[in-house]
Amino acid sequence: MKKFIGAFIGLLASIQVIACSCLPIDTLTQKEYEEAADIFIGKAIRVDTLLEQNVIAIxxxxxxxIKGAETKEVIVTTPISSAACGLxxxxxxxxxxxxxxxxxxLRANMCGRHKDLTKAPCGLFSKEKEAIKYEKIRYKENKASIKKELDLISTMKKG
Incomplete structure (x- = not known):
């Protein structure tokens, strides 16, 4: 029995786990900006799962x-699974x-420059006050990061 358990554990250890893995995001480059189809801030008003395409359409x-997104509503797709880097x-x-x-x-995934401007991690705090404080800090950090990127985009548009 011990041999069986040892063999089973060895088998599990040898199975390759496939998960989303992203490179660090550096400062926005002119090339990245030019290659981006749409850059915008938006509110998700509908979320549909498209099983046949293995994506979620938001x-x-x-x-x-900011760039592109010339209509009032835009549909963005992302992989269904977070293992496939889906948002x-x-x-x-x-x-x-x-x-x-x-x-x-139009696609977006975990490896892009996208930022959630609404959520703080659930269950991370036992007290509501702490959660609100964290959410405010996170919002300010995201806002500062996006402002920096928007300033850079503004410079790129002029140049």
Whole structure:
């Protein structure tokens, strides 16, 4: 029995786990900006799972158009699975999206410059006050990061 358990554990250890892995995101480059199809801040107003394409389609109401996103509503797709780097976006969430086009669809995934502007991690805090404090800090950090990126984009548009 011990041999069986040892062999089973060895087998499990040898199975390769496939998960989302992203490179660090550096300062925005002119090339990245030019290659981006749409850059905007929007609120998710509809979330649909498209099993046949293995994606989730999120309809955003555009709150601030930065590049592209010339309509009031934009559909962005992301892989269904977080293991495939899919974003977890719920109806009502507000996101900064830096989208690219793949197979005719505007895409976003965990490895991009996208930022969730609405959520603090659930269950991380026992006290509501701490959660609110954390959320405010996180929001300020995201806002500062996005402002820096928008300033850089503004410079790129002029040049």
């Amino acid at each position: 309809t955003f109401k555009v709150k601030k158009e 977890s976006i719920s109806k009502g969430d507000v996101w900064y999206i830096f989208g690219s086009v793949k197979n005719g669809q």
